[in-house]
Amino acid sequence: MKISLNWLRDYVALDAPVEEISRAITFLGFEVENVIRTGAPALRDVVVGEVLARDKHPNADKLSVCQVDVGPAGGVKTIVCGAQNYQVGDRVPVALPGAVLPGDFVIKQSKIRGQSSDGMMCSAKELGVAEDAAGLLILGGRPAIGTPINQVLPPGDVVFDIEITPNRPDCLSHLGIARELSAWFKLPLIYPQEKFRGDLDDAPDPSALRNVSVLSPEDCPLYTAHIIKGVKIGPSPEWLQRRLAAVGLRPINNVVDVGNYVMLETGQPLHAFDARKLGGGEIVVRRAADGEKIVTLDGKERVLTSRMLVIADGHRPVVIAGIMGGENSGVGDDTVDLVLECAIFRRQSIRWTSRRLGLSSDSCYRYERGVDPHTALEAAYRAIDLILEIAGGRVSGPAYRVGSDVPWRREIVVTHDYICEKLGFDIPADEMRAGLEGLELSIEREELTEARGPAWTVTIPSWRDDLDRPIDLVEEVLRLHGTDKIPAAVVTAPGLIADDDPVVLFNRRATDYLVGHDFHECLNYTLRSAREIGTWVSETAAVELALANPFVDDQSHLRPSLIMGLLESLKLNQSRGVPASRLCETGRVFIERNGQNFECAAAGFLIAEPIGEKAWLKRPAADFYTAKKYIGALAAMAGVDLVRQALSPIAGPYYGWQEGQSATAGEMAQGWTARFGLLSLPMVTSMGVEGKVYAGIFAILPEKLTAETTRRRYVEFSLQPAAFRDLALVVDAAVHADEVRKGLAKITRTAVGGAFVLESVEAFDVYQGQGLPEGKKSLAFSLVFRSPERTLTDDEVNVVFQKIQDEVAKTTSWQIRK
Template identity: 85%
Template sequence: MKISLNWLRDYVALDASIDEISRAITFLGFEVEQVIRTGAPLLSQVVVGEVLVRDKHPNADKLSVCQVDLGPAGGVKTIVCGAQNYQVGDRVPVALPGAVLPGDFVIKLSKIRGQSSDGMMCSAKELGVAEDASGLLILAGRPALGTPINDVMPPGDTVFDIEITPNRPDCLSHLGLARELAAWFKLELVYPQEKFRGDISGAPHPELLRGVSVLSPEDCPLYSAHVIRGVKIGPSPEWLQRRLSAVGLRPINNVVDVGNYVMLETGQPLHAFDARKLGGSQIIVRRATDGEKLVTLDGKERVLTSRMLVIADAEKPVVIAGIMGGENSGVGADTTDLVLECAIFKRQTIRWTSKRLGLTSDSCYRYERGVDPHSALEAAYRAIDLILETAGGSVVGPACQVGGDVPWKREIVVTPAYINERLGFDIPAGEMSSALESLELNIVREEITESRGPAWTVAIPSWRDDLDRPIDLVEEVLRLHGTDKIPAAVVSSPGLIGDDDPLVLFNRRATDYLVGHDFHECVNYTLRSAKEITTWVSQTAAVELALANPFVDDQSHLRPTLTMGLLESLKLNQSRGVAVSRLCETGRVFIERNGQNFECAAVGFIIAEPVAERSWLKREPADFYTAKKHVTALAAAAGIDLGRQPLVPVTGPYYGWQEGQSAAAGEMAHGWTARFGLLNLAMVKSLGIEGKVYAGIFAILPEKITAETARRRYADFSLLPAALRDLALLVDAGVHADEVRKTLARIIRAALGNAFMLESVEAFDVYQGQGLPEGKKSVAFSLVFRSGERTLTDDEVNAVFQKVQEEVAKSTTWQIRK
């Protein structure tokens, strides 16, 4: 809200500097967004002069050489001027040598194209009074020659653009802010004194207003109407226009301007009707009917609903209550009789209507935040004074008032001891009481408590609806004491034993792991497009993960995976010619399963073929098993042992993974899922990404993350030598090595009995192709035998190995390769 300093000075004798006032507003709790200076700054050596002679400059087409009369004291000066908009006889501002114009422009005696000049005739812009630089500022009214320019120009003003917090609607007015500043600077606040106090003499004029009925009292707790007869509509006086212009309002006519002025002074919105346009001379405050229409003052037709409140006459709505008047009842040049509305409307009703219509106004803004019903009539009286002063006329009956009969009383009991306890430092009781009193929070009683010293009963004025508990008064005291004076202290941190959330620990471990493996950590947006999710995840996900009210189309859905964001980052780097391969991210993903969404902690990475990167030495490229290693480590960071989980090859068109080159585990059956391997080549290519991309993702429900794996128990191990045997098996090409390994291990253990141990059996060679039958592959296993008691002899190991081979031949379809 814009607040004029000149205006504030009507109520409080502020003599502090602009900086001090700015600082006061800031520390009272209102952010000063901008300080705007308007009107003429203080200028010395700039006086009124009259152009006596205007001759063409001998050496320049566009310049003139003028003789300018500055009056008896100043004499006649020769001044070179480039402007074109003046004539001989015009009076203009003249800056003499020594004058400093805005922008630190110092005026000196000078020579222009060989012609000396004793000063400068000025434009409005050069004086800093307006933006007009098109020519000289021609002074109206023929002011006396030689008069200092500040005596001629309207005085300058300073306007503070202030953000008023929503808890302080009382400060959406000059009086409200003046009250705060008076308290801060310890100055007296002078309220405007209304001459009209509600007394009406003479006969009533029912032809102007028959009555007011409020059909929806819960939406309108107070409605008052006064009739003013015989006004003359015209422009407002200059002082009123200047006030409104300074705070950014366009002057319209005396009656409308008074309404705005009083609203900006007191915070109470007012509305004036042309009494002759009120059908049936009636005012009815009611809900609109569905589909009812009104053309508002901005020229737009508004279609209303039955949740909206209107002011209507006997026939039609004339105002959308508290928001904007209609064209059909407004004050115009020919208006002679007014009905002045001063009302209180329910905040929620106004807010709902305003949102619904997409229509707001200064009045609406105030009603939405709350207007003090107990000061409303004062504002009406003030407006009546000003209307009579600026537009003439007289107040006639009937004056109508509906509602407004709930009295205000609120008291808070607080002890200075409590205030100091909450603050953690001591403010003297005397300072507290004067702070409260200066805000008109009057201490009406003081009682001594048993243990906490005096207790104050503080009366809360009606405009401070935000104060209703002792803690609220702590803030008031602290505000006036100055929040910049809170004394320094050492942080007190009595020990509370706890650890970081398991999810946080998981994220940290996962990121540390990936960054330690040369990944660059990325951060991508959570919201993605529907198209992308349909393509990369599923049709169902694109339905379930949709926002109700996306802001932009390509950010309409929650992300179900981190892969898409990482690919986007990959593409960005590729397209910018930045060599890129390993990217990773941790963050939330949202996984749809059986019609429910689950918010999961996730980690993902990609390893792209480094297409743009050239290296003087080639390295082994990453492959499926690189991704497998990383995903296994990431699952372990959440307490999941992927080695013990069945892995299935990924199939299906929507997964985004390359069939036959990628695998999945978990699938949310136990609250987690993992996928890794090669991303679908065609889909990656269609994104405009070059080269193959391997990726891995792991996602888990936060509650499934194990902070620490169970404490491991030490297992004894043999110090005796191992016996090694290799066994190559010819198996179907489609069979997974691990299935063979598990069956083989079972056969070996059966053959061993309790004789000694099979320490491990692992595939070490896989071959398929030339020399082998079609559809078969060879998997070679390394078998490690050991005993805890003795060195194994060749004979006993051979015996077991022989038994194993016999069993394989007998009970499996595998062939042993010799």
Template identity: 45%
Template sequence: MLISVKASIEWLREYVDLEASTNELVDVFPMLGMEVEGVEDSGPPPLDNVVVGEVISRDQHPEADRLSVCKVKVGEGIPEANIVCGATNFEPGDRVPVALPGAKLPGGFKIKKSKLRGVTSEGMMCSSKELSLGDDHDGLLILREKPEIGTPINQVFPDADPTFDLELTANRGDCLGHLGIARELAAHYDKALRVPEVKSDAPTVATPSGDNLLSGVSISSSNCKLYCAWTIRGVKVGPSPDWLRNRLEAVGLRSINNVVDATNFVLMETGHPLHAFDAKKIAGSEIIVRDANADETITTLDEEKRTLEESMMVIADAEKPLVVAGVMGSVDAEVDEDTKDLVLEAAWFVPGNIRGTARKLGLSTDSSHRFARDVDPQRIRFAARRAIDLILETAGGELYPEEVQVGEPPRGDRTIEICPSFVRERCGYEAEDERIGKAWLRLGFEVEKGDKWKVTVPSFRSEVDRPIDLVEEFVRIDGTSQIPESPVACEAISREHSPLFTFSEKAADILVGQGFRECCNYSLRDAREIEAWHGKETTDALALANPLTAEHTHLRASLLPGLLDTLAHNQRNQNDLRRVFEIGRVLRDGPKGNMELLSVAFAMLSKHTAREWKEEATPDFHEAKRCAHRLLAATGISMPKGGIKAMKDPLTWQQDHAGRAGEVLINRVELSVGYCKLALSRAKELNGPIIGAELLIDPVVISKKAKAVKFQAFGSFPPALKDLALVVDEEVPAETVRRAVQQAAEKAAGKGFAADRVNIFDVFTGQGVEKGKKSVACGICFRSDERTLEDKEVNSAFDEIQSILAESTDYKLRS
């Protein structure tokens, strides 16, 4: 699974000297394990006639309640422009971007002098979105740094800041902040990493003192191992400075206010989520980290009321939850323009709990994205102190000299023992000891050399915990280009070498040759359909733990339901599609749980969908059986012993109109053929009964090496034919009689000849045959490959057949 993050090049250059071009970095990032999904420029395109203007006056439009008429100074010696504007977030004295007549804005919008509700407008004051400087279009872009009036806007925002959309593997949570990405680039280019210096600090205490804004901090949930809180008095909440707004907008975040922006800046810088509370909104001045109560509710910052479960964790005060821990805060304690005192939290939560909470609530945020990937518990204090510095710089206030800490970091740095020879063996090429050690040092690891090297891995690299991980890190930083080329020492293997592919191709060929058309249906099915075809036990066994939709909740146990869907769809649309087949995987119950089997299934309409001038023969059970036999013969699968026997399947097949041969658990092959249960075909609104078959095969059978095919010449001498009519009980299958005659003929055949075949040519009931009995007539063919048979030896064999049958069966010779 991949995770995404945005990285601004200008922001990265604050931590490492980067001389590489954007195109070069596009190639470098994948070598470091970060795929580049796209590159965006956050700066404006070239904009002519867009300059800095200052609002001189603002008056109500005489004909429109929501418009104002402004006088705007756009340069020295230039008459003030009269501009009609609908925004409300500005006052006289503010400086804003002004597009003058003749300007062409992103998107092709041209500015010209025009009248709005009777008042002439000589330009347009612009928002960030209109200049492609951000997504904010709720009001004008206020230029708080007060650039000189008349300055072209491209000089105010001179350089586009390329922003990379990167995708990381799920174990690289350390790169979900600009510092982590800069560390990787510094290691790649062998440059120094500049970590920001933090000034704010306070002694750690377990319990707040009496002068603290907090009266207590406690943890009762096992999913929180560390919680830290700081308090700041006397802040002034307001707009952020331009540099802070620009940094956030470059990575797709909207500026809120200076306090919230400071925490979001640190989030994007370090990858550590923080949260700021309005201290006066915390009931009882107490912070409690606890599991949520059943059906407890909270209104999150997106103004959605959410119902919590006991498996979720909240940050609460004495009365109510204030934050869905690790996911999103509530409106009950948010920082707004009236906030004077702050509580800043930093914590470490169990990643699995945050991941589960976000998934259940359907709420993925920048914070949950990072907590779910395991933030570094050893650098929580650094992130918080960095945020405090920014808050004091942009919002003022005074830090109370206490850090309230409950719990301990769950992990720290780890030491791994390794030998350089191990690295060389695993890499497959020679690398000097110094080169190996330097690669690890560039990553921020510590290396103690000796008989066995001891490499200390910092806590922010939680995924590096084995010697083989150190080998991977060496190769990554040393460069995969250093790996010498070597020819592949194996034969090329294609799908044509796969017995399963070959079998499927043969099966498809033989069915297409019999008039069937192949189709491919979705492998996930509906629960009600599975239960109707296979029963509740199978339905429960094939249920998905995390279904994508309500209609696709189970793995399939048969291909037949999908084939019936295909026939029904084409019948509704008057398409003349009568025979369909599919080849795919299904699951059935086995001794050790579900078994995956290869299935070949076909289905036929017994009635035509279109009117014909000439009535054609309609398919029946025997035709389906012949198709199945041809399929077995063509694919080299042997018919299970016993042949097809009548079956009574109360769910899938019509009673007394279906048969089955073999069983997967015994023969590893199972063939079912007959009429699908009428209730199932009617549920699909099909016209008439459906004849189908399904061949289930354990893939082990196909994976075995096929036996060599032996060809045998046809006999050149004429056969000797004999007919034998036997009276048997009416319920005895004709095939059972044929096999008995075949076995007797094989035993009775004389020296130098054999029973070539035995076939049934007549089954009769009626006059001359006792009630409850039937006559089965078989033709017996004797043949020799060496000579023409004499009547004497054929008659002798025929008499012997009758004797054998008289002794081994209760069949009577028909007179």
């Protein structure tokens, strides 16, 4: 909110420099977003002068030598001037030697190109009045020669644009900020003098306002109305207009302006009706009917609902309560009798209505944040004083007051030691007391406790509803002490027996691994478009992943995979002509299963064909098995051994993967899933991405990632030499290698018995084509045997190897390829 320094000075005699006041506001806890200077600053030795003569400077084309009358005190001065926009007879501001202009520009008697000059005629910019530097400020209205310039120019002001935190609605007013500054600078706070104390000038005459009823008391705990008869509507006096203009309000007429003025002074919004326009001579505070309409002061028709509170007359709504008045009931030039409303509305109700209508106002802003009901009447009286003073009239009866005013009383007991303990350093008790009392947190009683220093019973004023507990007073004490004075200290750090979260460790290891394998780590938005999601998950899953209130269409769903973002990054780089091949990301993905979403930790990567990149030496391209290697490593980091898991091809209309070129393992029922291989070529191509893209993603429920609680145990291994045998099997082309490997391993283990150990069985060759029947392929396996305690003889291995072959021939459909 905008706060005028001149205005503040009505309540507190601030004489500190502006920078210091600005700093005080900042360290009181209100961010100063901007300091705006208006009008002229206080200028000493700058007076009105009249140009009597203007001659060309003998030594300079663009300068003139002028004779300037600066009045009885100064007489006629010779002044050299470079401006061109003035004539003999013009009255202009003259800075005499000794004057200090803004920017610490000291005026001295000087010689300019050999011609002595006894001062300076000034532009508006030089005086700090305006930005315009086109020439001298020509003073209109022929002010008396010699008059100090501040008497001629509009007075200067400084306006602080301040952010008020939501806990301090009391500071949405000049008085509130003045109170803070009075405490900071240790100056008294001067309240405005109030004359009206509720005594009516006239005998009650119900004809102006017959009745006030509040039908919705929960939304309007207090409603007061005063009748002022015989006012004369007109423009506000200049001082009032100037104050409103300084803080950004447009002056309207004397009554409306007083309402705004008192709101900006006290924080209490007010509203004035033209009594004649209140149909039926009554005010009804009620909920609107659904569909009821009102044209607000901004000229727009608003359609209301039954949750919205209105002030109505006998027939129709005249104000959207606390937010904005209607065109139909406002004070106009011909208004004679007023009804002045001063009310308290429930914050939530005002906020809801304001949001719903997309309509806010200064009044609404204050009601939303909380207005002190215990000082409402004071504000009404203050407004009545000002109206009577400015617009005339007399207070007539009856005065209405609907609603209860529960008396305010709050005390907090706090000890000096408690405050010091919370702060971690000492502030003298006297300083604390002075600080609290400066904020009108008066110390009712001081008792000396045995162990905790003085205990204070602090009375909390009604406008400080935010203060409720001893800890709240710690903040008040510290604010006034100065948060920039907290003494330095060293960090004490006891060792805790705990480690980083398993998800953090997983992300860190996965990123380290992938970056170590030449991937570029990316970060993509979590929220994706419906269209994009549709490529990756079923329609039912997409429904579950949707936000209720997306902000923009292309960020409406949670991401079920990291790959879509990585593809987008790939596309961006390709379209910008930046070679990109290996991208990775770790982060949260959201996987739907049976109508429930599961938030998973995930690591993903993609490898694109390097498009447009020429190399003097060709490297083999990445393929499915490249992706398999990386996904295996990522799974291992999450404690999943992919070798032991069933892999199945990805099939189906969704999921973005190329059928026959990709695989999946795990599922949400197990708490993790892995997908990898070639991305759907048609999808990738339709996105405008060139070339084949291999990718992989491993996702796991965070709760499945647990820290390893038992240490690995060392397993002994044999130092004896190994024996090797190779065996090629002709099998159906559709059979997966691992199925054959597992079968062969089982047969082999049986054949070996307990004699020695089968160390490994791995496929090392795959062949299909000439020399083999149609629909068959040959898989060659390498068998490694070893004994823990001796060198194996050829003979004993041969015996076993023969047994294996016999068993394969006997029990399987595989042919041994010789």
